[in-house]
Every structure is written in C-alpha cells, then in structure tokens.
Amino acid sequence: MTNKTRYTACMGLALSAGLLAGCVQVGAQNDEKRDFTKMSPEEYADYLIFESDSFNLAQEVQEGGTARERMQQDELQRLCSETRNRPHGEIATRIVTMARASFQYPEDGIQLGDWEKGRELARSGYGFRIGHNYDNPERTVGGNCYACHQMDPEELAYGNIGPSLSNYGELRGNTEAVRRFVYEMIYNPHAYFPCTSMPRMGHNEFLTQDSISHIMAYLLDAESPVNARKKDPDAEVDPAAAPSGDTGF
Amino acid sequence: MFKHVLIATALAGSVVGGAAASDSPYLTGREQLMMLADDNPAELTEWRGEDLYHEPRGPRNVSLEQCDFGLGPGVLEGAYVQMPRYFEDTGRVMDLESRIIHCMKTLQGFTEEDDPVARKHSSDTREADLVAIYTYVAAQSNGMAWNPPMDHPMERLTRDAGEVLFHRRAGSMDFGCVSCHSEPRKRIRLSFLPVTSNQEEWSKAISWPAYRIGHGVVRSSQHRVRGCYYQMRQAGVKFGSDASIAILSYWTDQARGGEATLPDLKR
Numbered sequence: 414m415t416n417k418t419r420y421t422a423c424m425g426l427a428l429s430a431g432l433l434a435g436c437v438q439v440g441a442q443n444d445e446k447r448d449f450t451k452m453s454p455e456e457y458a459d460y461l462i463f464e465s466d467s468f469n470l471a472q473e474v475q476e477g478g479t480a481r482e483r484m485q486q487d488e489l490q491r492l493c494s495e496t497r498n499r500p501h502g503e504i505a506t507r508i509v510t511m512a513r514a515s516f517q518y519p520e521d522g523i524q525l526g527d528w529e530k531g532r533e534l535a536r537s538g539y540g541f542r543i544g545h546n547y548d549n550p551e552r553t554v555g556g557n558c559y560a561c562h563q564m565d566p567e568e569l570a571y572g573n574i575g576p577s578l579s580n581y582g583e584l585r586g587n588t589e590a591v592r593r594f595v596y597e598m599i600y601n602p603h604a605y606f607p608c609t610s611m612p613r614m615g616h617n618e619f620l621t622q623d624s625i626s627h628i629m630a631y632l633l634d635a636e637s638p639v640n641a642r643k644k645d646p647d648a649e650v651d652p653a654a655a656p657s658g659d660t661g662f
Numbered sequence: 663m664f665k666h667v668l669i670a671t672a673l674a675g676s677v678v679g680g681a682a683a684s685d686s687p688y689l690t691g692r693e694q695l696m697m698l699a700d701d702n703p704a705e706l707t708e709w710r711g712e713d714l715y716h717e718p719r720g721p722r723n724v725s726l727e728q729c730d731f732g733l734g735p736g737v738l739e740g741a742y743v744q745m746p747r748y749f750e751d752t753g754r755v756m757d758l759e760s761r762i763i764h765c766m767k768t769l770q771g772f773t774e775e776d777d778p779v780a781r782k783h784s785s786d787t788r789e790a791d792l793v794a795i796y797t798y799v800a801a802q803s804n805g806m807a808w809n810p811p812m813d814h815p816m817e818r819l820t821r822d823a824g825e826v827l828f829h830r831r832a833g834s835m836d837f838g839c840v841s842c843h844s845e846p847r848k849r850i851r852l853s854f855l856p857v858t859s860n861q862e863e864w865s866k867a868i869s870w871p872a873y874r875i876g877h878g879v880v881r882s883s884q885h886r887v888r889g890c891y892y893q894m895r896q897a898g899v900k901f902g903s904d905a906s907i908a909i910l911s912y913w914t915d916q917a918r919g920g921e922a923t924l925p926d927l928k929r
Contacts, residue, residue: 450815454822458830458908461823467905468897476834480897483833490831494838497829541834544898545888560850572850574842610842612835619834 472543475550476618480543493608505607512604515616516597523596524626525587531631532638534624535559541619556599556620556628561611564631565638574610582633583640595632599625687847688854688863695875696927704797704873704925707789707880711798714791719778720770729765731758731799732811738802743922746911748814755820757910759884760902762795782901784879793880797871797925804924808865808917817911820904824912827905828858837894839909843867853929858916865920868913872926880925883910 449457461467462484470481486494489511492504500508537555542548558564563577585591597604600615614620620628631637715726731741732749746757752764763779766772772779781790812818831838842848848855856867870883887906891899899906 450819452819454819454826457819458823458826461827461903461905461908465904466900467903468891468899470897472898483895484897486830486832490836493836494829494831498840541895542892543895544892546892570851572848574845574848574850610837612837617834617836 469544472547474543475541475548483543489603489613496608498608498610500607508603508607509605512601512607512613512616515601515613516604517600517615518596519622519626523589523592523629525592525630525634526623526626528627528630528634528637528639531627531629532565534620534628535564535631554620554624556614556624558628566642567638578632578639580640580642582635582637583642585633587633587635592629592633595629596625599628686854686860686863687849688856689866691854692866692928695929699875699927702873702925702927704871704880704927707794707797707871707873708801708925709798710789711794711796714795715798720766720772720776722769722771724769726762726765726769726795728769729762731761738799740803740806742800742803742924743806743808744811746817746820746907746914747811748816754904755814755816755907755911757883757902757907758799759792759796759882760907762792762799763902766792783882783885786878789879793871793882796882797880800871800924803922806922807919808868808914808922810911810914810918812915820908821911821915824908824910824915827909828912833894833896835895837896839890839894841894858913861917861920864913865917866923866926868917869923869926871924872928874928876929881928 449460452460463470463481468480468484470479470484472480474480474483489508492500492508496504534553534556535558537553538557538560539552540548540554558578559568559571561572561574563571563573563579564581566579582591594605596615598611599620601613602609602611603613612619615625632639634640718725728735730736730749730751731738732744732747733739733741742758745761746755748755749761749764754760756764759782766779767774774780778791781788782792784790784793810817810821812821828839831841842850842855843857844859846857846860848857856863858864868883870886871880873879874881884901884906887909888899888901891897
C-alpha cells in the first residue's frame with residue numbers, strides 16, 4: 414500500500430466511524446497510533462473488511478465495479494446479519510415489504526422456458542466466484558438449486574438446506590398463481606421467508622430472466638423428470654454415478 | 663481408489679445416518695472415511711515437515727528450533743491448540759501459519775519472495791514447505807483440547823470481530839458462513855455440513871491441516887477460509903490477513919474443549 418492510499422483509506426474510516434484521533438496509518442493490527450480495543454467488535458469487523466488490507470477489494474467483478482462493493486451490505490443483508498436471521502415484528506415486516514417492492518417481472522409475463530436447459534442450470538454452481546480463481550463472466554451462470562434442494566427424484570447428489578422440490582409441479586399444479594410464486598421465490602424469497610438462506614437470484618441479477626424461465630420449466634413442466642414420480646424410492650443406488658467434487662459451493 | 667472411497671462414504675453417511683457419533687451424519691461420514699482409508703497420507707507431509715523444521719536453512723543457515731509459538735522457543739507440544747494468540751514481539755494476533763512465516767523471516771532470513779515463504783499452498787507437483795512445517799508443528803497437538811487464549815484484549819476483540827464476520831451476509835448470494843454451518847444435519851449436495859453449535863462436529867471441522875482426498879494434497883486452515891469466502895462469492899481473502907485470523911480465532915473458540923485431530927483426513 415502506498416502512503417497515499419493509506420491516507421485515503423484512513424479518511425474513509427475516519428468519516429464513517431467518527432474516529433479521527435490517531436488515524437495516521439492503517440494496514441496492521443500493531444499500528445501503535447490506534448487503540449483498536451476502543452472499538453466495538455462491529456467497528457473492528459468493518460475495519461478488518463475495508464481498511465486492513467485483508468481482502469482483495471480492488472478486483473473487478475462481472476456485475477461491474479469491484480469486490481469492495483460486493484462486501485458492502487445492502488439493507489436486507491445488514492438486517493438479517495444483525496438479527497442473526499431471526500427478524501421479528503417490525504423488522505420482518507420491513508424485509509417482506511422491501512422484497513415485494515423489489516419484484517420485477519418479465520415484460521411478456523411469467524413464461525415457462527425449456528426444462529432441459531433448466532436441468533443444467535439447476536445443477537450448475539458456476540458463476541460470480543472471484544478471488545484466486547475468477548469465474549469466466551462469458552459462461553452461463555447456474556442456479557445451483559441442487560446444492561440445497563432435491564428435485565429430480567432420480568438424482569442422488571442433492572442438498573437439504575431447503576425443502577425437497579421433487580414432483581413440485583405435480584403436487585402444486587402449474588397454475589398462474591403457482592408460476593408467480595415460484596418466480597417470486599427465485600427472484601427474492603424474502604418476500605415469503607424473511608432472512609431465508611436462499612439467495613435472491615433475480616434481485617441480485619445473478620440469473621437472467623431466460624435462465625429463470627428454464628429453471629421454472631424444470632420445476633413445473635409435466636414432461637420434466639422432476640415431475641416423474643419415482644416408483645421405488647430405494648431402488649438402484651449406484652454410488653459411482655453420483656458426482657462429487659466441485660459443487661460450486 | 664480414494665475418489666471411490668469418497669463417493670461411497672458420502673452416500674453411506676447419508677443412508678446409514680446415525681447410530682455412531684452422537685447422531686451426527688457429518689461425524690458418521692467422517693468416521694467411515696477414516697476406516698476406509700488405511701493410512702493418512704498427511705503423515706508423509708508431517709515427516710517432511712519435521713526434517714524442514716530441524717534443518718538449518720535460509721540466508722542465516724539456522725533451523726526453526728528457536729521459533730516461539732507462544733509457549734516459549736522450541737515448545738511445540740500443545741502450541742497449536744492454543745492459537746491464534748497475541749504475540750508481544752509483533753503486536754499482532756497470529757495463527758500458526760503466519761507465525762511460521764514470521765520465524766522463517768526473522769530467524770532464517772528468508773524474504774517474502776523466497777520460495778519457502780512465497781509458496782503458501784501445495785499443488786499436485788509440489789508440496790509447499792510451509793504446509794509441511796505447519797503439519798509437523800500442528801501434529802504435536804494431536805488429541806488435545808482446542809484452547810485458544812483469551813487473556814489479551816486483542817485476542818478477545820479478534821474473536822468477537824470473527825463472530826461478526828461469521829454472521830455477516832454479503833455478496834451476490836447473500837451468504838454468511840452461518841448460512842451453511844448453523845443448522846444441524848444439513849448438507850450441500852452430498853457433503854454433510856458441520857455446525858458450530860455441536861462441539862464434536864466443530865472440533866473435527868476445524869482440524870486442519872488435513873489430507874484432502876479430493877485434492878490429493880494436505881490443506882491448511884487458511885486454505886479452507888479462502889475456499890469458503892470463494893464459494894460465498896465474496897472478495898478474495900488474503901493469506902494470513904487479520905480478517906482471516908479473526909475467522910480462525912472465532913472458529914477455534916467455538917471448538918473450545920473439543921478434541922483436535924491433527925493431521926486430519928478429509929474428503
């Protein structure tokens with residue numbers, strides 16, 4: 414770090430945390446000019462992220478800008494972190510209201526795309542990773558639904574952070590109300606589950622409208638294997654067929 | 663062969679789920695992994711680390727035998743389970759990896775550019791000296807209870823800030839560490855996730871160094887922290903940075919009293 418950037422970083426902190434005294438140099442805990450122990454854990458955590466040279470904040474990211482902006486929290490992220498993902502009363506209401514206000518629908522209405530494309534997208538965890546092994550922004554971004562959900566009953570390598578979505582279309586139907594709910598869940602699930610761990614894949618512009626329509630087809634289309642009810646749930650477990658390794662997470 | 667063990671175990675863990683290891687599918691899977699693999703290849707790394715530790719090296723041609731890991735120069739037994747810790751000589755809270763680098767520089771005279779310091783992680787073709795020495799020193803705490811000191815105010819602040827970082831959601835997927843390591847019995851794809859609230863699970867989870875079957879080399883705790891920030895789509899965390907050490911301080915504190923498995927064997 415040059416002295417100049419040190420100075421600027423220092424000013425940023427001084428302004429945001431109201432700390433002017435001793436703000437001569439940043440970048441190491443042993444800066445004798447500063448008494449970190451006067452900071453709250455939250456202030457020190459902020460310092461660690463933005464001022465201590467702990468992260469590669471200057472790296473450019475595919476949504477534009479740099480990794481520094483990725484590390485800044487929006488209101489939802491901040492509220493959920495502060496409440497440890499258990500928002501009550503007013504805060505929960507605020508989160509739900511914000512999430513509803515965030516919805517943007519495709520211009521030609523919510524349509525089902527191609528379930529075969531959706532199958533690949535639901536499996537893939539590619540996209541938006543930065544740091545030591547930058548994901549190529551030209552490649553299609555996956556939704557990584559399998560990391561957290563069961564979908565095709567024949568697929569064994571599924572996570573369980575979220576509920577099973579097997580036979581989802583068959584069980585829920587493929588009505589306009591269901592399509593709208595699924596779209597909104599993918600777009601911003603905090604409208605229904607405030608501070609859920611499911612990412613806001615529409616709101617964060619993680620998935621394109623096209624990709625969302627394909628994944629929705631995979632969930633809801635009667636032809637999709639997700640809706641081919643499995644006869645015997647314990648049949649034919651072939652360990653060698655199960656993928657391992659890079660899950661995207 | 664190892665790859666196959668890996669898949670079989672992951673599945674067994676999810677199907678058998680249970681009787682052993684206090685009803686933790688994570689621990690059941692890990693036990694099966696240990697049983698299926700005859701040896702832990704990390705032992706080879708440990709032996710190489712022992713040689714490197716005692717060998718006079720660097721521009722000053724001295725060994726690391728006078729390095730102080732917190733319990734006095736040359737005291738290795740139990741040193742790692744009592745880290746990260748505050749060191750007066752640097753005025754920093756340091757983890758084992760940073761401390762080894764510190765000694766390579768101050769005792770042996772290596773610089774940032776010299777391979778033993780510059781090479782932080784191993785590759786298929788080349789094992790990092792740092793990883794080997796780290797494995798040797800860590801192994802001298804095998805079976806002991808995690809017990810990071812919290813006497814110095816910076817040790818406590820570092821842990822507390824680590825707790826904030828652990829719960830802090832940010833980035834393209836809105837994740838914090840807590841998104842995947844707080845609810846028991848959950849898994850991502852086939853990998854069962856350890857949770858901080860289960861001491862047995864968490865003590866095992868933070869047991870690095872570990873030979874990672876999927877990677878074919880020994881990995882360190884710094885490598886794991888980097889990987890978890892990477893999958894969260896947050897900014898790349900720098901090796902040995904104060905933020906990485908804050909995470910390590912919190913995660914070690916969460917395992918306090920639990921048994922360390924050093925080196926470990928992981929999927």
